[in-house]
Every structure is written in structure tokens, then in C-alpha cells.
Amino acid sequence: MSMRSPEDLTARARIRDAAMEVFAERGAKGATIRAIAERAGVSPALLQHHFGTKEQLRAACDDHVLAYLKQGVALGIDEGRLDRPDFATEIYRSAPPVLRYLVRALVDESPGSALIFERVVELTTPYLKGRDDSLDPKVRAAVFVAMRLGLVVLSSQLSGVIGAELLSPDGARRVGAAMLDILDPALFDATINEQARRAVRDPDS
Structure with missing residues (x-):
């Protein structure tokens, strides 16, 4: 299983990936076309040929x-692959740069960050249940998403406590197991809950 598309073999995708790294490190204001082009190993002119302005590149990210x-949710939850080793391996490989970019954008309140947060909440809402039927499902999802992304905001501090890099496979398993232990099981469908618990188990145990 791969979460990469054919586009990811192209110069355009290499530029986008480099841009995500630089945006995550420097923020939308601090990142420059030149720095992103240098990270991608291309000329600024080629970057502008593919994406135009820095703002257009950020929007593409x-x-x-x-x-x-969306693909992760479709494959992991809708298709029931959440606890498959190949799915977990791919997530551990591909998710860290995505999460670092997303969290930096939200913390910096970069252009488009409010919209992307709302879209993530919309993506999450159908999969959360909870026990209070009077609670707005979107509010429940927004709080859940903020809690999960907050872990990445505090990744340095959290990594020190758990004894592993948060976004490493070992760190992700430890934090995932702790989250599942803390959260009310009624928050998720029973099948999703069980798959998630299998997914965070130590593979050597």
C-alpha cells in the first residue's frame, strides 16, 4: 500500500515536499522562494513555472x-486497513512532514490555516460518536482535532517524557496507546476502536 501518487515522482512534487519542509521550519512569512528552490534542488525560475507565487505554492501544500x-481516512478507516502493518509503516514514513507543516501553519495562523483546520474537522466529524447527543458533532470533532494536533505542538517536551521522538514509529505507538487509554471508548465505533488498539501495540510484544 502506498499513499503516494504518480505525481510524487515529478519535479513539481519534489518542490512541494521541499516547500512543506521549509514552511514548517520557517513559517509562511520566513520561507522564501529561493530557500525552497534550493531545498528542492531546482532553480527559482522552475519553481515559479510550476507554482507561480509563494502564496500559490503554500495553497498547493x-x-x-x-x-x-482524506486518503489516510479512506484507506485506514473506510477500507479497514488501520491495523495492517503495511499501512502503519507507510503512515510512520509519510505523516511526519505533513503534521509538521500543518501544525506550523495553524500555530502561525498563516493564510488559509483557518480553512484547513475547518476542513480537517469536517473530515473527522462523521467518525466520532460520543455519549452526549445534545453536543454539536462539529464542536466535538474540533476539540478532538485540536487535542491531537496539540501533541505535535508539544512534540519536543512530550518526546522527552516518553523517551522517544513523538513522530517516530515507537513514539507514535506509545502516544497512541496512551490516547486510547484516556479517551472514552464510546467516542469511536467499536470496530475502529479495536483496530486502533491493535495498530498501536508493540510489534515485538
Whole structure:
């Protein structure tokens, strides 16, 4: 299973991936066309040929993040692959740069960050249940998404406590297991809950 598309073999995709790294490190204001082109190993002219302005490139990164998350939900939850080793391996490989980019955009309140947060909430809402029928499902999902992304905001501090890099396979399993232990099981469908618990188990246990 791969969450990469044929486009990911192209110069355009290499530029986008480099842009996500630079945006995550420097923020939307600090990132420059020259720095992104240098990271991608292309000329600024080629970058502008593919994406035009820095703002258009940033918007393309936002679109990629949403497409990545939608594909992850479709494969992991809708198709029931959440606890498959190949799915977990691919997520551990591909998710860190996506999460770093997303969290930096939200913390910096970069252009489009409010919209991308709302889209992630919309993507999450149908999969959360909860026990209080009077609660707005979108509010429930928004709080859940903020909690999950907050872990990445505090990744340095959290990694020190758990003894592993948060976005490494070992760190992700430890934090995932702790989250599932804390959260009310009624928040998810029973099948999703069980698959998630199998997915965070130590493969050597």
C-alpha cells in the first residue's frame, strides 16, 4: 500500500515536499522562494513555472495535506486497513512532514490555516460518536482535532517524557496507546476502536 501518487515522482512534487519542509521550519512569512528552490534542488525560475507565487505554492501544500488526510481516512478507516502493518509503516514514513507543516501553519495562523483546520474537522466529524447527543458533532470533532494536533505542538517536551521522538514509529505507538487509554471508548465505533488498539501495540510484544 502506498499513499503516494504518480505525481510524487515529478519535479513539481519534489518542490512541494521541499516547500512543506521549509514552511514548517520557517513559517509562511520566513520561507522564501529561493530557500525552497534550493531545498528542492531546482532553480527559482522552475519553481515559479510550476507554482507561480509563494502564496500559490503554500495553497498547493494545503491542498496536498488535505488530500493526504482524506486518503489516510479512506484507506485506514473506510477500507479497514488501520491495523495492517503495511499501512502503519507507510503512515510512520509519510505523516511526519505533513503534521509538521500543518501544525506550523495553524500555530502561525498563516493564510488559509483557518480553512484547513475547518476542513480537517469536517473530515473527522462523521467518525466520532460520543455519549452526549445534545453536543454539536462539529464542536466535538474540533476539540478532538485540536487535542491531537496539540501533541505535535508539544512534540519536543512530550518526546522527552516518553523517551522517544513523538513522530517516530515507537513514539507514535506509545502516544497512541496512551490516547486510547484516556479517551472514552464510546467516542469511536467499536470496530475502529479495536483496530486502533491493535495498530498501536508493540510489534515485538
